[in-house]
Amino acid sequence: MAVLVIADHDGAMVRETTGKTVTAALAISSDVDVLVMGKGVSGAAASAASIAGVRKVLTAESDSLAQGLAEAVTDLVVSLAGGYEAILTPATSTGKNFAPRIAAKLDVSQITDVIAVEGPKTFVRPIYAGNALEMVKSSDAKLVVTVRATAFKAAATGGSASVEAASVPGSAGRAAAFISEEVVKSDRPELAGAKIVVSGGRALGSAEEFQRVIEPLADKLGAAVGASRAAVDAGYAPNDYQVGQTGKVVAPDLYVAIGISGAIQHLAGMKDSKVIVAINKDADAPIFQVADYGLVADYKTAVPELMEELTKIGK
Amino acid sequence: MKVLVPVKRVIDYNVKVRVKPDQTGVDLANVKMSMNPFDEIGTEEAVRLKEKGVATEVVVVSIGPAQAQETLRTALAMGADRGILIQTDADLEPLAVAKLLKAVIAEEQPGVVVMGKQAIDGDNNAVGQMLAALLDWPQATFASKIEIAGETATVTREVDGGLQTLSVALPAVITADLRLNEPRYASLPNIMKAKKKPIDVKSVGDYGVDVANRLTVLKVTEPPKRQGGVKVETVADLVSKLKNEAGVL
Numbered sequence A: 001m002a003v004l005v006i007a008d009h010d011g012a013m014v015r016e017t018t019g020k021t022v023t024a025a026l027a028i029s030s031d032v033d034v035l036v037m038g039k040g041v042s043g044a045a046a047s048a049a050s051i052a053g054v055r056k057v058l059t060a061e062s063d064s065l066a067q068g069l070a071e072a073v074t075d076l077v078v079s080l081a082g083g084y085e086a087i088l089t090p091a092t093s094t095g096k097n098f099a100p101r102i103a104a105k106l107d108v109s110q111i112t113d114v115i116a117v118e119g120p121k122t123f124v125r126p127i128y129a130g131n132a133l134e135m136v137k138s139s140d141a142k143l144v145v146t147v148r149a150t151a152f153k154a155a156a157t158g159g160s161a162s163v164e165a166a167s168v169p170g171s172a173g174r175a176a177a178f179i180s181e182e183v184v185k186s187d188r189p190e191l192a193g194a195k196i197v198v199s200g201g202r203a204l205g206s207a208e209e210f211q212r213v214i215e216p217l218a219d220k221l222g223a224a225v226g227a228s229r230a231a232v233d234a235g236y237a238p239n240d241y242q243v244g245q246t247g248k249v250v251a252p253d254l255y256v257a258i259g260i261s262g263a264i265q266h267l268a269g270m271k272d273s274k275v276i277v278a279i280n281k282d283a284d285a286p287i288f289q290v291a292d293y294g295l296v297a298d299y300k301t302a303v304p305e306l307m308e309e310l311t312k313i314g315k
Numbered sequence B: 001m002k003v004l005v006p007v008k009r010v011i012d013y014n015v016k017v018r019v020k021p022d023q024t025g026v027d028l029a030n031v032k033m034s035m036n037p038f039d040e041i042g043t044e045e046a047v048r049l050k051e052k053g054v055a056t057e058v059v060v061v062s063i064g065p066a067q068a069q070e071t072l073r074t075a076l077a078m079g080a081d082r083g084i085l086i087q088t089d090a091d092l093e094p095l096a097v098a099k100l101l102k103a104v105i106a107e108e109q110p111g112v113v114v115m116g117k118q119a120i121d122g123d124n125n126a127v128g129q130m131l132a133a134l135l136d137w138p139q140a141t142f143a144s145k146i147e148i149a150g151e152t153a154t155v156t157r158e159v160d161g162g163l164q165t166l167s168v169a170l171p172a173v174i175t176a177d178l179r180l181n182e183p184r185y186a187s188l189p190n191i192m193k194a195k196k197k198p199i200d201v202k203s204v205g206d207y208g209v210d211v212a213n214r215l216t217v218l219k220v221t222e223p224p225k226r227q228g229g230v231k232v233e234t235v236a237d238l239v240s241k242l243k244n245e246a247g248v249l
Helices: A016-026 A042-049 A070-083 A093-105 A207-221 A229-233 A264-270 A299-312 B037-051 B068-078 B094-108 B127-135 B188-194 B235-245
Strands: A002-006 A032-038 A054-061 A084-090 A110-114 A116-119 A122-127 A132-138 A143-147 A162-165 A177-183 A196-200 A224-227 A254-258 A275-280 A293-296 B002-006 B009-011 B033-035 B057-064 B082-087 B112-116 B139-149 B152-159 B162-169 B173-176 B199-203 B215-221 B230-232
Touching: A002 A016, A002 A070, A016 A032, A016 A084, A016 A143, A032 A042, A032 A070, A042 A054, A042 A162, A070 A084, A070 A093, A070 B127, A070 B139, A084 A093, A093 A110, A093 A143, A093 B094, A093 B127, A093 B139, A093 B152, A110 A122, A196 A207, A207 A224, A207 A254, A207 A299, A224 A229, A275 A299, A275 B235, A293 B235, A299 B235, B002 B037, B002 B094, B009 B068, B033 B037, B033 B068, B037 B057, B037 B068, B037 B112, B037 B139, B037 B173, B057 B068, B057 B094, B068 B082, B068 B188, B068 B199, B082 B094, B094 B127, B112 B127, B127 B139, B127 B173, B139 B162, B230 B235
Parallel strands: A002 A032, A002 A084, A032 A054, A054 A162, A084 A143, A110 A143, A196 A224, A196 A254, A254 A275, A275 A293, A293 B230, B002 B057, B002 B112, B057 B082, B082 B199, B112 B173, B139 B173
Antiparallel strands: A116 A122, A122 A132, A132 B215, A177 B162, B009 B033, B139 B152, B152 B162
8 A cells, every 4th residue: 555745845946854764755655745835836746756666656736736725635635545545744744733633524533743663553653842752653544643854864866756737626614714824034044944043031131132142143144043941031032033842943053052041941952953053151950961062151251252263164 | 703612721830741661641740730821822912802892702712621611710710601511531633622622613603713832741733734624714813913813814924934914804713823912911800700600510511513533642751861961161162062072063
C-alpha cells in the first residue's frame, strides 16, 4: 500500500518541509505520492516530481484549496484516501489545521508531530512540549500523521515522477469562507523554520531596548527574532515572538539567548536547537545548563562586542 | 446564544515533567495540576462574549478524573455559568474526546464552541478540528481575534507567516491561540460564587459512544539529555568557537 504526502509549497516550489516529509513517508512505504494543492501549482508540482523516491504527483486546484481551507482540503483528501494506507503532512499551521479533520472523517486517530518512524505503524512523537517522547503504535487501518519536518533529512532530488491532475470534489457541507490574508512582510525568516534565532528575555528591560539590542543582532545574523514568555508578558516583545511551551517550538541550527534565565517552559521550546548560545550576567542562570556556549556577561557590553566580531568575520 | 467551552485539567505549565522510570508515562503523582492554558484563553473569550451581550450562557465541560471538578470551578470563577464533568480515569485520545463532545453538543445545542487549540500534555492539537469534522461544522483554528455578529463569526487566525481572516457561519468550532486574550484572575468573591454554580457529573457510558483508544503507547522516554557545554571568557572566543568548532556561522 502507498503513502500520500500533502505538499507544503509556495506555488513555484515545494518547501523544504515537503522533502523532509517524503523521507518520513519512505520509511513507511516505497510507494509515495505527493499531493500539491492550490491554484497555479505547476511549478510546485514539478519540484515535487523531482524529489527522489516519489512515485506520482497529484495536483488539485481550486480557490478554497489555495486558501488552505480545512473543509475543502478534507473533502479532497478523503476522496483520495482509498488508495493510501497513510496520509502525511508537514506539521505546519496549515497541516495542523486540516489533518485532524481528515482523521476524524476517516474515523482514525491522528498521530501528531512525529519525529521518528519506527515501523509502518509505529512512531515517536514529543509530548509535554518535548519534555517526554512517546512511542505509539496505531491499530487503525489508515494512518493520518503530521510530521515535525525538522526531525528528518530532506529527500534527495533527481527524481522524475509523473504529474497528473486529481479531480476536486464539489463542496459537500458548511464551510468557513476566506476573507483576507495578511502575510507579514518581513525580511527576517519565519521563527518556526529559521536556521538562526536570536531571542531576548526580561533582562532587556523595555520594548525599546529589545528592539535596539535584539533586532539588529538578528538582522546581522539573518536570524528570526524570538522572546521568552517573561519578555512577552512584560510587553517587551509581541506574543508571536514567544518561544516556549505555550509559544513556538523551534529547533534552529543556532539559538542565541540573550538575557534569558531559562525557565522550564522556555527551555521546552528551544532545547532541540543544534547549538545554543547563552549570554547572561547571572552565572547561575539555568539557561547555562543547556547552552553549548555560555558567556557570563552583561548584554549591554557583550552584544555590541558581538556585533563587532561578526563584522570582522564578514557578517 | 449559548457558548460551550471544553476545558482540560493538565500538569501546570511551570512544573518540570518527569518520565516514570518504568517508561509507562509521565509521573503525575503529587504534581500541581491546572487548567490547560489555551483553555483558559477559550474560557476568557466565552466570558467576554457574555459580557458583551453576544452570549447568554457559558457552559464548560471537562472530561477527566473527579479532580477535574476543580478545573471546572476555575472556569466558573472566571465567569462561566455551569459545568459538566464527564468523569473518567481513562486517558482518552482526541478522537474519543471529540465523540463525547459531539454527544454533549447534541444535548446542549450551543451556538458556538470556543476551546483551546491544544492541551499542553498530549500536544495533539486535534480535538477542535475533529469535533468540527464529526459535527460537519465549519472550523476556525488558532484564533487571535473573534467577532460575532448575528449568525456569523469573523475570525482572525494565526498562520505561518501572518494572519488569515475567515468568515464562519455559526454554529462552528473556534480554537484559541495565545494572542486571543489575556485570561483574567478570578476574584475572591467570584471564587466563592463559583462554589454554588452547578456542575453536572456524568459518566462516559451515559453518551453511548465508542471511546476505545486507537494508539498503544509502547513506551515513554526522556528526550536525550542536553549536555551543558563550555563557558567562554570573551565574545571573540565565542565567535571563533561558533565559526570554527560548531560551524554555524
